[in-house]
Amino acid sequence: MSIEVGSKLEGKVTGITNFGAFVELPTGVTGLVHISEVADNYVKDINDHLKVGDMVEVKVMNVGSDGKIGLSIRKAKPESEQRPQRPQRPSRPRQGGGRPPERPENFETKMAKFMKESEENLTTLKRATESKRGGRGARRG
Template structure:
């Protein structure tokens, strides 16, 4: 039996590590389900989701030339079984207008603003460090 990328199979969890779970496939070969492919949400401890001996449905993500098989439990679930993910909010057109205004500012204007801010910061830094060293005319002992 040939294992093809994209196929869904049933397998048995044979081992669990801190980075994933090893699943024995029907043809006797073993693949790895990385911890990020166990569930749709963040998995801190894989033992909360799987235990050795569990029968799970997996989807084949990749088959390497050296025989390693990458599997996914979360992608094996149908879309109807997956919890609804919240839609990302649409970008506000006003923020695009603000970005356009900022990009219209010329390079020279941006550079002048940067130099002004930099000079102010250096001046305040110099004042703070000179007072700690005893000022300009302090004698060293």
């Protein structure tokens, strides 16, 4: 019996680590169920969900060229048991509300806007540097 991606198999948990659980499949090979594939909700400690010796149903997610097998317990559950997907929001056509469409600015308008912002930034910068140069106390003369 070869292991194919997408097939569901019964396996035995043979080892538990902080990142997942190793499951021995009926063919004698071992695959890994990553901690994110154990349950639909967040799993902080895998020991709360599995223990060595448990029989679990797994779905083969991938088979690497190096022989590593990726498994999932949560995707092996029937569709009715899985967490329902969030419904998509219907897209609403834009109506008159909101900002009016911008009309393209000409070069002179853009340049005037840039010069105004630049002058404001330079003034702010001058104030900040002049106050730092003053030092403590009065000026020496």
